[in-house]
Amino acid sequence: MEEAILVGLDLGNDDTFEESMSELANLASACDVTVLHIMTQKRDEPNIKYYVGEGKVREIKDAATALDANLVIFNDELSPSHIRNLEQALDVKVIDRTVLILDIFAKRAKTKEAMLQVELAQAKYFLPRIVGAYKYLSRQKSGTGSKGPGEQQLELDRRLLRDRISKLKKELDQIVKVRRTQRVKRKKNDIFTVALTGYTNAGKSSLMNAIIDTTSTHNDHYAFNKNMLFATLETKTRKIQLNNNRTFLLTDTVGFIDRLPHHLVEAFKSTLEEIAEASLILHVIDVSNPNHEKQIHTVEEVLKEIGVMNIPIIYVYNKTDLLEDIPVTSRNHSVYVSALNNYHVPRLLGMIDDQLYQTMVKTNMLIPFTDGEVYSELKDSSNILSTKYTDSGIDIQVELNEEHYNRYKKYIK
Ligand SMILES: Nc1nc2c(ncn2[C@@H]2O[C@H](COP(=O)(O)OP(=O)(O)OP(=O)(O)O)[C@@H](O)[C@H]2O)c(=O)[nH]1
Ligand SMILES: [Mg+2]
The missing domain is CATH 3.30.70 (Alpha-Beta Plaits)
Known part of the structure; x- marks a missing residue:
């Protein structure tokens, strides 16, 4: 059982810092880690050696001893040397937000493609960091300049990991080719694709089901685990027929999160291409989350990173059933819905129809x-x-x- 202290560094440039700490706690519970204590520090910039200040390191160590913690989790991605120095000073295992996200993705991955993508991201993250595991061994280095057993082992491990990375890339490339061929076929048949995208837990999969409900006479819901971070890792596509007989393909995709590890975005590029090639994007927003403006921004940054440009977007403000009153629309191309009770789903379908066919x-x-x-x-x-x-x-x-x-x-x- 892992019992952890969470640590966050507030650099004063993020007014959602508090929320990002509670998000970190959610990520930790999703990894079955018990959170014992949360510690934060305000600084203008990270400490070169320890990321947090030296005084803070002592405080963390005291807390870890007092609470019997066996893990310390930092809210930002730490450099290999930060991890090394912190583990030496604290004498407990140190990980970061990225490791948690990678772990959750690894747990949720079901298809071959998703598993390869997650493993690739993990391998790339760990490659510069495996030195940590051998820090004690490598002290056995002999004084004559030849390599000690620790260093030899380390070099071997690095090489094996690099080989594994290129093998994973090759396997993924094969899958990507198949996916591309399917897309070309779809384009030829001129079926529009509409991609659901948005922050994790915003309600993308629920909205997909609400749309299937509204448009289909037989129940072909698709199953997904509810209320957990990154419930969906695989893209799922369904054909939707509007009541005027026009059709489109609706694709559900993986959710995004603040500080999404770069290696994950890289590894999931092929999946995310589904969004970049869609005719229309539905950006699903959990309007009941007080942080939703920041989440919109995070999602837009990732969309930019995966090359989404010039694709029309409908902003779908979801979970309005949790609001006292529904706000007056603030953006163009937006609609307030509730996937839970189908509120305004027909209106959304009308907007999709307009966007795809009537412009x-x-x-x-x-x-x-x-x-x-x-x-x-x-x-x-x-x-x-x-x-x-x-x-x-x-x-x-x-x-x-x-x-x-x-x-x-x-x-x-
Ligand atoms: N109250 C309320 N809850 C909703 C609504 N839509 C979705 N939810 C809940 O929000 C949680 C997340 O919904 P999902 O559909 O899994 O969200 P998602 O965006 O697909 O999440 P990921 O796949 O993890 O990125 C679930 O517990 C849903 O039941 C809504 O309109 N109102
Ligand atoms: Mg989902």
């Missing part, structure tokens, strides 16, 4: 014969109203949606 623009394009494939693409994806062959290319009247309009706008006459 069709009519325009006149000239496609040079050298770009003949563009003409075939447009024929597949848009309504071509008239076609005329001219000396300088194919002259068309076309009706197309915003996404295609942006993609092909250089051909507009």
Whole structure:
């Protein structure tokens, strides 16, 4: 059983610092770690040697001894040398927020792809840090400059880990290829995809089920574990048919969190590509969380990192059943819903329909014969109203949606 003290450094530039500490406590419980005590320190910048100040290190050590803690968890990702120095000074195991998040992801991963992605992120995180495990052994280094047994072991371990990383990358690449092929196929069939994205626990999966409920006559709910951080790691896609017979594919995706480990974002890139390639994004927000503005910001930062640009977004403020009154809309393209009791889900569906199908623009394009494939693409994806062959290319009247309009706008006459 792990019993931990949580430590946070408040650099004064984050007005949601307190909340990020309670989020850390939630992450710890999700890893079955008992939180004994929470300690914080205000500083302008981290201490070079210990991250927190030396006085604080002594306080942590005293608390750990008094409470019999066997783990200290820091709220930020620590450098390998910080971990080394802290473990030496505190004499207990030291980990950071990143390790907790990686552990939760590892627990939740069910598909081959998710497992590979999590393992890749873990391996990359630990590669520069495995020195810690051998810190005592490496002191046996002989004085003559040759390598002691600790160092040899360490070099061997590092090499094995590097080999493992390249093997994982190769396996993932294979899966990514399959996924890409599927996406190309979908594009060819011109089925719009709509991606659910948002902070973890915002209600993405619940909203997916509410939409399935509202649109489908048979019960094809999909099961997920409720009320836990990172319940969803795999993307799940369902075809949704609106009552005017228009269809789209709805994709549920992994949730984001403040200070999401960079290696995880990297490793999950292939999954997250589903968002970057969607025709429309539903950004689901837990409006009952007092911190939701900051969470929106966090999600937008990750979206930027994975290359989401120029994709229309609908802000879906969820969990309104927990509010006293529903606020007046503050953003364009937003809607207040409750996935729990289907409140305003039909309105959201109307907005999706509008966004996907009714923002069709009519325009006149000239496609040079050298770009003949563009003409075939447009024929597949848009309504071509008239076609005329001219000396300088194919002259068309076309009706197309915003996404295609942006993609092909250089051909507009
Ligand atoms: N009160 C209330 N609770 C909701 C609503 N929507 C979702 N929840 C609850 O919020 C929790 C998280 O819901 P999920 O649908 O798993 O959230 P998620 O965004 O998919 O979470 P991750 O997959 O972990 O990123 C669950 O306990 C849901 O029952 C809502 O409209 N109102
Ligand atoms: Mg989910």
